[in-house]
Amino acid sequence: MTDNIDATVLIVGAGPAGSTAAYFLARAGVDVLLVDQATFPRDKSCGDSICPGAVEILDKMGLSDWVSLKGYAKNIGYRLSSPNGSVANIPFPSQFSPYPNYLIPRREFDHTLVQHAVAAGARLREGVRLTGFERISADTVCVTGVEGKTPVSLTAKLVIAADGSISAFTSRRGMVPGPTDGLALRQYYGNVAGEPGQFELHWDKSVLPAYGFIFHMNDGIAVFGTGMFRKDQQRLKANIQERLTTFMTQNVYARKALENARPISPVAGHPYRDDAELVKPYADNLMLVGDAAGTGHPMTGEGVGPAMISAEIAARFAIQALQNGDVSEIGLVGYGLAFHKQFDSLHKISQLARNVLTFPWMVDRTIQRCAKDPIFGAAMAGILAGVVSPGEMLKPGMALRLLAG
Template sequence: MARDSFDIVVVGAGPAGAVAAYAATRRGLSVALVDRRTFPRDKACGDGIGPGAVQVLRRLGLGSVFERHPAVTELTVFAPDGGRLDSVIPPIDGRPMCGHIITRYDFDNYLVRAAVSAGAADLTGVRYLGMTREPELRRVELRGSDGTTFDVDARLVIGADGAYSAVRRTLTGDKARRSRHQSIALRAYASSDNFLPGGRIGQRLVLDYSSDLLPGYGWLFPLDDGRVNVGVGMLVDELKRRDDDLKSVLAAFVERARARGIDLGELHDQRAHHLPHVGGMPRLTYPRAALLGDAASMINPVSGEGIAYAVTAAADFIDALPGDVGDSGRLNAALTRFERDFRRRYRAHFLSCRLYLEMMRHQRPATSILRALQHDPRVLHAGVNLLFGFGSIHPRTVLRILTSSRRG
């Protein structure tokens, strides 16, 4: 039997992998989409799809995923000093900014089905075992759900298989997870009528930057079925320094929310997940291979948000490919150009995230930032763009934060 051969084998069918498979198939490339899980499946996450991701998916023709999920345009932020901000999410570059809350069970399944409907070969339920390099391709070893192993050939392999990426280990040989550039988050669900349309709080995001969570935060993100995604995220190193455990941190956050009058039922479906930050981003491109999404540490260290990075990088990467991925010279040039352009394009954003994170480690500057969010719409605009898009901190933004701090 002839071995199957594809232009691209995508390993990992989360947002980065599914969008890459969808976009590549729409370009006329033959694609296999591999994931050890079958879909739909749960994925630990805050379930928030921010404005940056929404814009990219609409541009790709995938906006129907949002049709049954109301847009969230308001937020509440609690500051370390007990201050509170209630605001509409401000427009960015003249465009209304909104997010949607969709479980990853539904969201990821939609993207996988879109990729398969576009023509990608469905190899979900198949485990990646490794790959070898041949002169003009990569041979990928896989194992099916029945335990049978088989190979497929790929002119290009995309590793989009998450924070614990096996493709990344194959390409880099790096098995260590560096806690310095990682957060860990714990997500749960709870019932609450408060967040339903017409409820006491309504459809809004709630972010808690109380001092015991810095430089992390807690969140309440309302689904449209009477449930709320409840979670906390902290730097791994900070959690180790405190000798604390995330379940205790989550329990304290939930009790504080209840003390503020927010009605939350019993927590269920608690799941933790690691978040590798862009500060630990590896090399992205290799001979006939690339890393995208969480596998490439494409996660915002401030918000823990990775979907905007994932779908943007996936779409940009496929756009950058030559028409014939079998042409080694043109493919190598395209991979080199993509990595260079990606890092240059978002350098200011990544540096701004690191600066913001350092400021949020300490209560006084964190309070100053959040006080400025309350009093200065331009700072709020910049903060939302930094957390949920690709914005950067300009010197004038820092000046406005300092000015607001003196007024406070």
């Protein structure tokens, strides 16, 4: 049956993780079929921040010139505010990374990645929803689903699941620990007051223990949003949409930005998971990448960069497994080791830092120090940009800076 397979590697989901994996596999000469239930271009709920880690992957993919030529807004710095009204303005921490942080609408970003993967040799099939997985033999699996109302059946040697936080390929196999960790909402506005590339994060009382954000894009467009973890939603009996509305109508910075603004999109939301350290990202003939593998950053909510990083790692080990002729769980164990080396310590320390910043007095203190201490502020900006580990804040030197008068 392996002579009649539809693809050597079938990638389910053509978001940043799926398209990145498809590109690296196709570039290596692997027969890749990339399948998505949507038709591109399509929108995706997101804060649209493309962090330096993602930009580094774009550079490896040969897309850095595309980003530069398009003139997307580039992170110029952070405005942070705390529950007691303390404010810190911190420039983008370019000393920690040669790569910038862009704001790129996901409709454009994802479409470009898909096109780039296809240009590298991947095949694309749109409008197909795949949910079933059956291992037929050691080197053949059958994935089933629907195209409209028509049943679809596809065969491959290896499947890479890049189908998001609520993946069809994980829960039945015990690869992820449970339901998604939280929910994020965002809405675009036009004619917003603010400078392109300004990232605002406000730990406002209306959204604690989370923060509200305002990311200023080009042409007066900005994305407003917030998120909340499941445990906090349950504990506070919180309605996250009401919290977003309250943030935009009561926060002093949001109100100022919105004085003459108008909504240009509905509110959109997406679930997310950030439990990569608890995920088993591989099984017989199956690999998980991106949100399906819980790679979202536990402290910042950043999803695109970690997803692309996991996809590059997965592509490397998929090529190796195919060359070795072993796509079983044993043949893919190297991916699991590399995946956990990449994400485990970062996620554990990020979760600790996130929990610390649920206390209003700690947020007040942190932002006060960011305003007064350039070294401390730069480290905080580096954490928010994903180029500094939150563990830096827990080191004795930084702890002393936090406690300083």
